[in-house]
Amino acid sequence: MLENDTVLVVDDSSTARRITSELLRRYLKCRKIFEAHDGTSALKIIEQYSEDIDWIFCDWEMPPPTGNELLRKIRASPNLSSIHFVMITSRADRESLLEAVEAGVDAYVVKPFTTKTVFEAIQKVIQRAERRKAHRLQPKEKITVIAEPHHTGANSCTGHLVDLSSSGARIRFDSSNSRGLWVHDSLDLRIKSPLPGEAGEDLILPSHVVRIEADGRRRQSRNTVKIAFSFEKIDEWRNNHLNKLIERFLKQNTVPDE
Helix, strand or coil, X not given: CCCCCEEEXXXXXXXXXXXXXXXXXXXXXXXXXXXXXXXXXXXXXXXHHCCCCCEEEEECCCCCCCHHHHHHHHHCCHHHCCCEEEEXXXXXXXXXXXXXXXXXXXXXXXXXXXXXXXXXXXXXXXXXXXHHHCCCECCCCCCEEEEEECCCCCCCEEEEEEEECCCEEEEEEEHHHCCCCCCCCEEEEEECCXXXXXXXXXXXXXXXXXXXXXXXXXXXXXXXXXXXXXXXXXXXHHHHHHXXXXXXXXXXXCCCCC
């Protein structure tokens, strides 16, 4: 899977570095692996081989700079934005995951991990990158969307449409405004329609959260995240309304933002 890629493994534990590197060689066929025992030595390797490194597998809990601090340094550099960053950590709490997502992590693997866990995480990163290359319909106008969770006690949050398809959408939210949303949550997406007449009514689409990711356009900012939603089964009126929105965006000759 990674036979043509170069990987940097960063961990202050020599045992953890050995286990991760061996997994990458044996099961993911990675032939070129650098190792660093802390964030400082990792930065030196990155500086020297920035054009070669495709992936970084990094522990969070290290002497400064920590894994998350290293991630932020990398995302703050435009020349390093294409590097995939996989955080490996014992932190299984939601706040740590959100912090890493906001910093720009591509995958989050919790220790202890299995070969299957790492394989699936890498596969998702690769698939996500491929989907981002595919055509998506992005409006040139600012479209407001309100996420209205179904579970009791959850607050609605307002964001703006990033892109839209017949099966789902991505919405940009302020990080602080979207902390009530989590993967697999069921909710209604209320799209403030720009269409005239009856078609201009709010389009309410039952959906669920499939992914929370860093805002690719704003890697240096912690203030926004993009959340991907998949639509549930909808009736004929909503389907027609959705198709009219898609037709509108098609006429705008839009392209993806990434």
